[in-house]
Amino acid sequence: MSTSTTTSHIKMGLFGLTMGYALSRIGFSDFGEVHRLFTFADLRLLLTFGSAVMLSMVGFAIFARGKKLPKKPLHKGTVAGGILFGTGWAITGACPSIALVQLGQGYLPAIFTIFGILFGVWVYPKVHARFFGWDTGACNV
Amino acid sequence: MNLIKPRASLFPALIILLTLVAPPLALGEDESLIKDKSEALSWWIESAETGNANAQYTLAQMYASGVNGLGVSQDKRAAFSWFLKAAVQGHAKAQYEVGQSYEYGLGVKQDKDVAKTWYQQAAALGHSEAQEIISGTGQKTVVPVTGASPASPKKETSKSEPGSFDITSLLAAVTIGNSDRFWSWWAGGAMLAFLTISFWMAMGNTLGVSSSWDRLVRWRDDQQMAKAEARMAKNRAATQDAMLAAAIEEFGEEYVKQMMQTENKAASAKQAKRASFTKVPWTAHLTFLAMTLVGGLVAAVTAGDFQIQFSLGSEYERFFGFGTQSWILLITGGTLIGFGTRMGGGCSSGHGLSGCSRLQVGSLVGTGAFFGSAIAVSFILEALA
Numbered sequence: 014m015s016t017s018t019t020t021s022h023i024k025m026g027l028f029g030l031t032m033g034y035a036l037s038r039i040g041f042s043d044f045g046e047v048h049r050l051f052t053f054a055d056l057r058l059l060l061t062f063g064s065a066v067m068l069s070m071v072g073f074a075i076f077a078r079g080k081k082l083p084k085k086p087l088h089k090g091t092v093a094g095g096i097l098f099g100t101g102w103a104i105t106g107a108c109p110s111i112a113l114v115q116l117g118q119g120y121l122p123a124i125f126t127i128f129g130i131l132f133g134v135w136v137y138p139k140v141h142a143r144f145f146g147w148d149t150g151a152c153n154v
Numbered sequence: 155m156n157l158i159k160p161r162a163s164l165f166p167a168l169i170i171l172l173t174l175v176a177p178p179l180a181l182g183e184d185e186s187l188i189k190d191k192s193e194a195l196s197w198w199i200e201s202a203e204t205g206n207a208n209a210q211y212t213l214a215q216m217y218a219s220g221v222n223g224l225g226v227s228q229d230k231r232a233a234f235s236w237f238l239k240a241a242v243q244g245h246a247k248a249q250y251e252v253g254q255s256y257e258y259g260l261g262v263k264q265d266k267d268v269a270k271t272w273y274q275q276a277a278a279l280g281h282s283e284a285q286e287i288i289s290g291t292g293q294k295t296v297v298p299v300t301g302a303s304p305a306s307p308k309k310e311t312s313k314s315e316p317g318s319f320d321i322t323s324l325l326a327a328v329t330i331g332n333s334d335r336f337w338s339w340w341a342g343g344a345m346l347a348f349l350t351i352s353f354w355m356a357m358g359n360t361l362g363v364s365s366s367w368d369r370l371v372r373w374r375d376d377q378q379m380a381k382a383e384a385r386m387a388k389n390r391a392a393t394q395d396a397m398l399a400a401a402i403e404e405f406g407e408e409y410v411k412q413m414m415q416t417e418n419k420a421a422s423a424k425q426a427k428r429a430s431f432t433k434v435p436w437t438a439h440l441t442f443l444a445m446t447l448v449g450g451l452v453a454a455v456t457a458g459d460f461q462i463q464f465s466l467g468s469e470y471e472r473f474f475g476f477g478t479q480s481w482i483l484l485i486t487g488g489t490l491i492g493f494g495t496r497m498g499g500g501c502s503s504g505h506g507l508s509g510c511s512r513l514q515v516g517s518l519v520g521t522g523a524f525f526g527s528a529i530a531v532s533f534i535l536e537a538l539a
Contacts, residue, residue, distance in 0.1 A: 021434045024356050025442035028349065033449020035345045038457070040336035042450060045203065045469035051525075051532035054204045057339045062506065064343025065350065069511030072351035077512075083360055085500060085514035094498025095505075095523025101490030102524065103531035104474075104483060106466060108502040109495060110363040110446050112488065117450025119462045125481045129488015134364070135371045136489075137496035 033114045042114040044106035051103055089147045101129075195226060196468040202236060210240035211248045218251075218260075234261030241272065246279035253284065350507045357434065362504025363446075364495035366439040373436045473535045498523065 039061055040046040050058035073082075102108055105126045107115060112130060115123035198216070201209035214236035220228035234255045240248035249272050255262050256269035276284035337345070353361040369376070401410045454460035465476055466484075474480040495501040498520045500509055505524075509517020 018435055018438070021357075021438040022441045025434065025438040026445040028353055028356070028361075029442040029445030030449045030452070032349055033446035033451075034453045035337075035342070035349065035449070036446075037450045037453035038337050039342035039345070043336075044466045045200065046336070048469055048532055048535075049204060051529045052536055053529075057336070058342075060339035061337075061342035061346065062502075064340055065346035065507055066510045068343060068347030069350040069507055070513075072347060073354075073512050076351060076355060082354070082512060085505065085509040085512075085516040085520075087516040087519055088499065090497040091499060091516050091520045092523045094494045094496070095520045096494070096527040097490045098494030098498055098501065099524035099527030099529075100531050101487040101494060102502075103528040103535065104487035105491065106470065107488070107491065108363070109367055109491060110443075110501075110503065112491075113443055113447040114450030114453075115466070117447040117452075118454040119451075119460050120466050121462060121464055122466050122481060122484055125484035126488035126491070129485040129490070130367060130492035131371060131488075132485075133489040133492020133494070134367045134496055135492075137493050138372070140493075141497070 032110060033117060036111060036114050037118060042107075042111050042118060042120075047102075047106045047111075090141075090145065105129075200469060200472070202239070205243070207240040207243040207245040207248070210236045210243075211245055211251075214240065214248065214251065230255075230261030232261070241275075244279070246276045246281040246284075249273075249276035249279070250281050250284045253287075346507060347511075350503075350511065354508070359434070360504065360508035362500055362508060363443075364492075364501040364504055366442050367492065368496060369436045369439040370443065376436045473539050494524070 036042055040058065041061075046055070046058055049055040050062075053059070098108075105112070107123065107126050109130060112123045112126040116127065195216075198209055198213050202213045214233045216226045217229045217233035217236065220226055234252070237248045237251040237255060241252045253269045253272035253276060254260065256265050256272060258264065270288075273284045273287050277288045336342075350361050398410070401413075405413075451460070465471055465480075470480070474483055491501075495504075498505065499516060500506075500520055502521075502524070505514075505517040505520040510521050
């Protein structure tokens with residue numbers, strides 16, 4: 014039990030490190046670059062994202078053939094949640110991992126974004142249970 | 155179970171209120187920024203970075219000679235790199251300057267042959283001094299203009315013909331981006347795809363950063379789950395015996411034996427599946443998020459541009475200013491990110507990378523929604539700025 018815990022720490026830590034490093038070097042943590050992605054002033058990040066999806070598709074097609082992977086069904090919150098997240102992304106230049114990368118690079122205001130994310134993630138299940146209560150196709154919410 | 159107090163209804167109201175109020179507050183502060191001299195420089199830099207060839211050329215000139223009033227010190231390498239950016243876009247004067255840089259080794263390794271090809275490109279666009287150099291040295295025929303490929307650091311974009319607004323140079327101007335600061339799109343795409351696939355292969359679950367935040371915030375659930383499972387394990391044997399006895403009494407021994415065989419298979423498959431999804435404890439997700447931060451730190455330090463900064467950059471200040479109201483806006487934006495990703499069931503990694511690449515309907519729609527709204531909001535910001 015404890016060895017598997019240690020391994021998962023090491024694995025997850027390495028993935029975090031690599032991802033944070035890569036996202037920074039790609040420029041996803043740069044507000045200006047992300048803004049130019051969304052205004053199509055520079056297509057580099059869009060191509061980065063698009064090629065990542067395409068290559069992953071090939072990768073999954075090869076390695077995940079016949080395997081069971083978590084489903085991502087469409088539910089009532091998909092579009093609304095996406096719109097809220099997109100708004101937040103355009104304002105802060107951050108998605109859930111980027112805020113951390115920004116802070117790591119020395120951008121102190123990212124702390125505020127991180128607080129916001131923590132609050133949003135914390136409050137959502139409560140709002141969901143109180144107001145929405147639809148089936149998300151996952152057992153964790 | 156009664157998690158929700160009536161006060162919870164305040165939260166959505168608060169979020170909506172902040173979203174409506176914060177942007178105008180922040181935008182009002184914008185004008186005072188231009189006072190700063192270095193701010194003026196950053197305007198040039200911003201404009202140059204968005205690919206404006208004239209801005210790139212002007213900026214390069216500033217670096218080439220240094221402008222004390224703007225706090226720009228002479229930097230031949232920066233000058234060369236901006237001249238080159240403008241030159242690749244077909245800016246004749248910049249092409250001439252790149253030729254000069256190569257000829258005299260200003261900010262780049264001296265290479266007279268490469269200089270010549272740049273002079274030729276500039277000459278072909280009608281740059282008189284470049285034409286003089288070309289005809290003066292009598293080298294017009296040595297290196298043909300078409301297909302001339304001046305070697306430039308990190309870039310393979312100079313294959314563009316000297317007429318220059320052909321598709322190659324247009325593509326070059328677009329896709330280069332900040333390739334001296336950042337990875338090229340194909341390298342970045344390959345890296346992200348590698349992470350997406352290898353994460354799933356190593357962890358048995360697909361990459362999704364917003365879920366990690368969720369696990370972190372709901373860490374108590376892990377504890378409760380562990381407790382419940384321990385209790386179950388203790389009682390399992392006793393429960394099973396009781397159930398078995400009851401079943402035999404009801405249906406007869408032979409039937410129950412058969413049932414158990416088929417059921418065992420299904421149960422073990424189910425258990426295996428569940429185990430692979432839940433085996434990572436929340437603390438490992440914390441490690442994951444913490445190391446993401448460290449990754450950013452390592453990247454910045456090794457690139458030599460680590461710096462404690464109190465702003466997200468000049469582009470951010472252009473929209474939201476600096477100080478309290480911009481921070482409130484960040485908290486609001488962060489809340490939208492946290493709330494929206496949980497509501498939508500994924501973020502740019504979970505929906506965008508892991509989901510879209512498997513053509514999951516929820517992910518395709520979700521990614522469309524967040525990209526769409528981010529694009530809309532960015533254009534609105536641009537219009538308001």
